[in-house]
Amino acid sequence: MSTLWAFPGQGAQQPGMLHALPDAPVVQACIEQASAALSEDVRLLDSAEALQNTRAVQLCLLIAGVAAARLLSDRGHRPDYVAGLSIGAYAAAVVAGALDFADSVRLVALRGELMQRAYPNGYGMTAILGLDQGSVERLLAEAEGPVYLGNINAETQLVIAGSDPAMAVVAERARALGAACARRLAMSVPSHCELLAAPARELAAAFAKVELRSPQVRYLSGSSARLIRDPETLRDDLAYNMSRVVEWQATLVTAYERGVRLHVELPPGSVLTGLARRVFEPGQAIAFTGARLDTLDAMLRQEVSRDR
Incomplete structure (x- = not known):
């Protein structure tokens, strides 16, 4: 081992x-x-x-x-x-x-x-828990403004990256779909996209x-x-x-x-x-x-x- x-x-x-x-x-x-x-x-x-x-x-x-x-x-x-x-x-x-x-x-x-x-400001990353990758990607495809998939940490633990307004909309829609959490992370840049x-x-x-x-x-x-x-x-x-x-x-x-x-x-x-x-x-x-x-x-x- x-x-x-x-x-x-x-x-x-x-x-x-x-x-x-x-x-x-x-x-x-x-x-x-x-x-x-x-x-x-x-x-x-x-x-x-x-x-x-x-x-x-x-x-x-x-x-x-x-x-x-x-x-x-x-x-x-x-x-x-x-x-x-x-x-x-x-x-x-x-x-x-x-x-x-x-x-x-x-x-x-x-x-x-x-x-x-x-x-320098207005961008970052948001964690979404409780939705699978397909569901999150569909939300991203419908989003207006720059926002992308950033991390696949687990089957139902994903992180998106982009502008604060675009991420806020995706987070709101994710909660409506049943996401357990959609939380802005302590990140000031839109990494991994x-x-x-x-x-x-x-x-x-x-x-x-x-x-x-x-x-x-x-x-x-x-x-x-x-x-x-x-x-x-x-x-x-x-x-x-x-x-x-x-x-x-x-x-x-x-x-x-x-x-x-x-x-x-x-x-x-x-x-x-x-x-x-x-x-x-x-x-x-x-x-x-x-x-x-x-x-x-x-x-x-x-x-x-x-x-x-």
């Missing part, structure tokens, strides 16, 4: 998320490395005020995920698979040994700036100057739900994932079909853990956030001993 380390995307951010990480030397070294790469103190990015900015959110998610993964690695653990939802893919690529951490920090800073600049095609092309140009290596840990794309081994395919996956639909449910199913039975969600939050529990039964899903390190140690060692 195998282990998947999963890295969350935007919307999972929490004020103080970097300061809440364990006070371990490997964690502090990771934060210092990120600060050096940007020539600024990244500890200032996780305040409630700072997290209103897309650049700060994405950087904090990257740093928190990599720092926690390095802490687990320092304690003797190694994943069999990694995957990341949206910005989480960058942390996954770093942990897989395919992308240098300093390069990832600079690319993510640019990514956040490009996305924020393209849509064609509205971000132009920023993705700009990011791809920056990616062309960065070295990528073949992943040393199996990397599952959250956009295609496929295993990526080739560095150039990975470059495309990372640069353009902001403009591609997230296929997270399919990614979890692929992991399960490949023998993954332990899903560990890296910081912050536990949203991915809830999604994984629907797929990984009778396996296990646990979030780093809120768990004791000795509990994580025991679960990860148990999976290794089972493999033997």
Whole structure:
């Protein structure tokens, strides 16, 4: 049996998320490395005020995920698979040994700036729970104004992206159809749709100057739900994932079909853990956030001993 380390995307951010990480030397070294790469103190990015900015959110998610993964690695653990939802893919690529951490920090800073600049206000994302994909797509086809399918997180948990007025209309119609929830997310940009095609092309140009290596840990794309081994395919996956639909449910199913039975969600939050529990039964899903390190140690060692 195998282990998947999963890295969350935007919307999972929490004020103080970097300061809440364990006070371990490997964690502090990771934060210092990120600060050096940007020539600024990244500890200032996780305040409630700072997290209103897309650049700060994405950087904090990257740093928190990599720092926690390095802490687990320092304690003797190694994943069999990694995957990341949206910005989480960058942390996954770093942990897989395919992308240098300093390069990832600079690319993510640019990514956040490009996305924020393209849509400074009036756009975002809305989660719709309780309707299937076909029903949501019919609502989108009838909508006036820019609004698209962004995430397929579960069979009846989807996220749409677009302008606030268009999303509000779709949300209202979704509730009328019986949706359990239609809630605007803490996202200030319309990710994972064609509205971000132009920023993705700009990011791809920056990616062309960065070295990528073949992943040393199996990397599952959250956009295609496929295993990526080739560095150039990975470059495309990372640069353009902001403009591609997230296929997270399919990614979890692929992991399960490949023998993954332990899903560990890296910081912050536990949203991915809830999604994984629907797929990984009778396996296990646990979030780093809120768990004791000795509990994580025991679960990860148990999976290794089972493999033997």
